[in-house]
Amino acid sequence: MIKMQKLKHKTGIQIDLISSQKMDELTTMEKIRMILDGVRSDKIVILETGLSPDEESKLIEVTMSEINPDGFTGIEIETHLPSTPSGSAFINKLMGRRTPSKLTVIGPANRIETLHKDEKLITTFISQS
């Protein structure tokens, strides 16, 4: 309780880093809910392994349904997919290894802005409300 009060007086940005283990325990809708609840509370959510294409598609759809004037304006999302040497994807599949994790950063659209993005570097600017 004391800790909560102390935090209230601090200005800053809360970042939630969600492990791949935590993500594996959740259903698609639970993942989307966790992300959007976090972002709507002005947090930056970082996913260690990201979402599947189908989950990304549903995230866009649910985000759209929650946008409202003078309130939530949507999300900014950036994903970093590590480059893999050619042929390694096939070898990973053969060895039963998971697809490479794609580090994903999600935040409120009005707080987070991508300044630069290429295959090796993503530069993001996070503003305080």
Place this chain on the structure above:
Amino acid sequence: MMGLLKQLRDSISRATDKLFSGSKPKRIGIYGPPNAGKTTLANRIARDWTGDIVGTESKVPHETRRARRKENIEIERDGKIVTIDIVDTPGVTTKIDYREFLDFGMSKKDAIRRSREATEGVAEAMHWLREDIDGVIYVLDSTQDPFTQVNTMLIGIIESRKLPVLIFANKIDLKKSDPTLIEQSFPQHKTVPLSALEGENMDEVYDKIADYFG
């Protein structure tokens, strides 16, 4: 007289081809970010082959807020007819702020209504992609950086659904256009440069549509 006979023979052959082909026209979704020129392209294709148009074009983002279908577009390539339905979809994004529309001289009320319709349109576009599309034409503005999260995500979603996809690098009539940047960003897919507005390189556009979706 010979011309009339040839026209009659061609239309009978087209009708029998259609009757016995046994397959429905493929539904080709025109996808991409807002203001890439999707409706301009849909109108160009529809006008070239049916004389009709699909929707209203505008410089204001999110002019298309409902998916619109134009059915039975017959594209003739090398004496063969390829019949497709095109679905012009709203531009996909992860954020919409009504205040952006105020810069285009809209009233607050109109801007709020437009943003509400736009959010519904994006959700509808995603739904079409998951359920009802057989192939995708992904339209990008070749004057803009293509390496954005929305583009990467959408191309990933399309690939995961194993849909055939063609990337169209639009607006090559503009000075800042750089279609090679699009090619380099998505080397796994065929990129076709074009100007839907000016009708540049449309022969290659139709060749590739027939190849990929015929």
